[in-house]
Amino acid sequence: MDSRVSDDLDQRLLHALQVNGRAHFSRIARDLGVSERTIIRRYQRLRALGLRVVGQPVASRLGLARWLLRLHCTPDAAGTIAEALARRPDTYWVTLASGGTELYCAVNVPVSGQHDNPLLRKLPRTPQVLSISAHCMLRIFVGATSTWHATRFRADHNTAVDSGTCAATRVPLDATDHTLFAELARDGRATLPELAAAADRSPSSIQRHLDRLRGAGALSLAVDFDPQLLGYHMATRIWLNVTPAHLRSVGETLATHPEIAFAAAVTGDSNLVASGIFRTPDDLYDYVDRRIGQLPGIQSIQTAPTLREVKRLALAIP
Known part of the structure; x- marks a missing residue:
């Protein structure tokens, strides 16, 4: 396998993931003007080269x-x-x-x-x-x-910007939040069913937790490559x-x-x-x-x- 980023599409895909690491492939494909199958194939190739989307706690x-x-x-x-x-x-x-x-x-x-x-x-x-x-x-x-x-x-x-350690209001975490942080640290694009199975919660409950963490600025997504x-x-x-x-x-x-x-x-x-x-x-x-x-x-x-x-x-x- 070629161990290089091949062309501008790979680079634009990396940028799209930085804008929203959990964006659906269909949305990325639409934004980049190519087919969803092409985006999935490119993403899988970059994954084989070491690409990770990582969920990060904002300290x-x-x-x-x-x-x-x-x-x-x-x-x-x-x-x-x-x-x-x-x-x-x-x-x-x-x-x-x-x-x-x-x-x-x-x-x-x-x-x-x-x-x-x-x-x-x-x-x-x-x-x-x-x-x-x-x-x-x-x-x-x-x-x-x-x-x-x-x-x-x-x-x-x-980008995950941590604006200081004292001024921001602390976001309390429950057991489900801790599980989500652990799972998203392994794969920031883990699906709702995968996260729900790991946390023993419904997909709708997981979505509410994700929305709360991201909305409060406690969870960010980063591209590791x-x-x-x-x-x-x-x-x-x-x-x-x-x-x-x-x-x-x-x-x-x-x-x-x-x-x-x-x-x-x-x-x-x-x-x-x-x-x-x-x-x-x-x-x-x-x-x-x-x-x-x-x-x-x-x-x-x-x-x-x-x-x-x-x-x-x-x-x-x-």
């Missing part, structure tokens, strides 16, 4: 705070620690940076108990962890994701130090850039972190030099290319 609407952990490890231990973090149910994504000694981990913790989280207490006592910095995500401007999204085709109005199949081979974490007066404007500007899959204001020495996807190192250079380097208020920029995504877009509701 701030569920009483959760999202933290980004940045670890420097001994060269022989980074991979092992990354795999151990990936096995934890409270981690959202885990990434190894180039060089093999630095890794990143996103974790959701209850706002009320975020300073007593066992992971935040355990990691500093791990001998192979040379240093650790924990950054609370204060405002997520775009994404709340790993860097593996088809960023080029992101629909900004449908390897950008290398789209020709983007340079996934990079970007750390920025921005003057406070320009932090919001820079974050909102990054959210409009098609290269950026994720951007958030965070605590720590760097107050803004982003994930970008580029075709080549030269494209990354041009982006830093001509796009973000020209924005007012930026005092320093650090880049850390991604070596491997160990875990991405997993359910993380404590």
